Amino acid sequence: MSKRIAIIGGGNLGSAIAEGLLKSKFNKASEIIVTRRNTSGLNSLKAKGLAITNDNNEAVKKSDVIILAVKPFQVAEVLTGIKHDLTTDKIFISVVTGVLINDLQDIIKRELPLFRAMPNTAIAIQQSMTCICSRNAEERNVKYVNELFKNLGEVVTIDEKLMEAATVLGACGIAYALRFIRANIQGGIEIGFDAATASVIAAQTIKGSAELLIQTGNHPEQEIDKVTTPKGCTIAGLNEMEHRGFSSSLIRGVVASYKKIAKD
Numbered sequence: 607m608s609k610r611i612a613i614i615g616g617g618n619l620g621s622a623i624a625e626g627l628l629k630s631k632f633n634k635a636s637e638i639i640v641t642r643r644n645t646s647g648l649n650s651l652k653a654k655g656l657a658i659t660n661d662n663n664e665a666v667k668k669s670d671v672i673i674l675a676v677k678p679f680q681v682a683e684v685l686t687g688i689k690h691d692l693t694t695d696k697i698f699i700s701v702v703t704g705v706l707i708n709d710l711q712d713i714i715k716r717e718l719p720l721f722r723a724m725p726n727t728a729i730a731i732q733q734s735m736t737c738i739c740s741r742n743a744e745e746r747n748v749k750y751v752n753e754l755f756k757n758l759g760e761v762v763t764i765d766e767k768l769m770e771a772a773t774v775l776g777a778c779g780i781a782y783a784l785r786f787i788r789a790n791i792q793g794g795i796e797i798g799f800d801a802a803t804a805s806v807i808a809a810q811t812i813k814g815s816a817e818l819l820i821q822t823g824n825h826p827e828q829e830i831d832k833v834t835t836p837k838g839c840t841i842a843g844l845n846e847m848e849h850r851g852f853s854s855s856l857i858r859g860v861v862a863s864y865k866k867i868a869k870d
């Protein structure tokens with residue numbers, strides 16, 4: 607039988623994880639329980655057979671795996687409320703941004719196996735990029751947590767000190783990529799497409815570009831060389847973008863996000 611999973615905080619990310627777990631069939635719906643104070647926001651999950659409750663203690667007691675997905679400022683209160691139900695046989699995973707394993711341990715006041723995972727919202731469609739770190743975890747639990755998130759996309763194990771960088775590149779990265787796609791759509795409309803057609807072309811082209819790198823392992827510039835005919839339209843467009851600061855503005859954006867979040 608699979609482990610029973612409690613998601614504490616069924617907001618954007620918590621609900622997306624629940625949706626992804628359901629789609630992946632990693633768990634049966636009846637093995638997942640999702641909490642939030644206002645449970646009416648969980649009715650669509652309930653309709654799919656998941657258990658919902660506003661009682662965090664009940665959810666933790668009934669589960670083998672606890673995924674904490676509340677906002678950072680809510681962690682102390684929520685964790686204090688459930689810490690006595692967190693027995694050492696349970697796997698605890700925090701997906702909360704910026705709350706360190708040390709911070710979690712200070713609240714729990716016991717040495718427990720603790721995981722931090724940084725997924726992104728594509729987890730709802732099993733296409734997340736999830737970075738994971740852990741402390742005091744047995745090998746079989748590390749394997750289990752990797753397996754869980756593998757069912758929801760790609761997984762990389764990192765040192766905790768890179769968690770903020772992972773948040774920027776992986777979680778904020780979704781917004782950067784979507785803004786890039788949106789700009790392509792706007793350009794596409796200006797050169798003649800209706801919005802719906804431009805959206806399909808822009809999104810599928812970005813998906814194909816990413817798959818080219820993922821499936822071949824090639825560097826982006828190798829693939830760019832294949833598209834840039836000498837004196838052609840691609841290199842003319844690319845160079846104009848670079849004159850306007852394209853790569854530079856992306857790098858500056860990534861670093862600005864990092865400066866906002868980083869503790870070091």
Ligand SMILES: NC(=O)c1ccc[n+]([C@@H]2O[C@H](COP(=O)([O-])OP(=O)(O)OC[C@H]3O[C@@H](n4cnc5c(N)ncnc54)[C@H](OP(=O)(O)O)[C@@H]3O)[C@@H](O)[C@H]2O)c1
Pocket residue numbers: 614615616617618619620641642643644645647662675676677678680684701702703724725726727777
């Ligand atoms: N969104 C992302 O892309 C992303 C990516 C990686 C990590 N994260 C991290 O994931 C966490 C959640 O982000 P989010 O965007 O999903 O925020 P969110 O939509 O605000 O979700 C937080 C949820 O926690 C619930 N909650 C608050 N207090 C609670 C309590 N006492 N007991 C049970 N549930 C409670 C809230 O519902 P009620 O108010 O109804 O209780 C809300 O649904 C954050 O720490 C964020 O840093 C987010």
